[in-house]
Amino acid sequence: MKRDKRLCYLCGRYVLPSDASRDHLVPKSVGGSDSLSNLALAHKDCNAARGVTPVSVMVKRGKPPRRLVLAPA
Ligand SMILES: [Zn+2]
Numbered sequence: 001m002k003r004d005k006r007l008c009y010l011c012g013r014y015v016l017p018s019d020a021s022r023d024h025l026v027p028k029s030v031g032g033s034d035s036l037s038n039l040a041l042a043h044k045d046c047n048a049a050r051g052v053t054p055v056s057v058m059v060k061r062g063k064p065p066r067r068l069v070l071a072p073a
Contacts, residue, residue: 006020006041007041008041008042008043008046008066009023009040009041009042009065009066010023010042010043010046010047010049010050010065010066011043011046011066012066013043015041015042015043019043019044019045020041020042020043020044021041021042021043021044021047022039022040022041022042023039023040023041023042023046023047023050024038024039025038025039025040025055026038026055027052029052
């Protein structure tokens with residue numbers, strides 16, 4: 001996950017390896033893939049706090065992730 005420079009895409013802070021998780025930008029439950037374009041580095045806690053809310057919904061609510069980088073659709 002070098003492209004993320006080990007920063008959480010949700011809060012923007014450094015992620016210790018012991019705290020790291022790979023978050024699916026589009027959850028697998030709604031057809032998201034395991035490709036790198038759909039994965040982002042996040043803290044386990046941030047990932048859990050986001051739950052299954054799709055990033056697109058977070059943006060609509062006015063609370064997008066700090067470091068969101070979406071692959072072109
Ligand atoms: Zn975080």
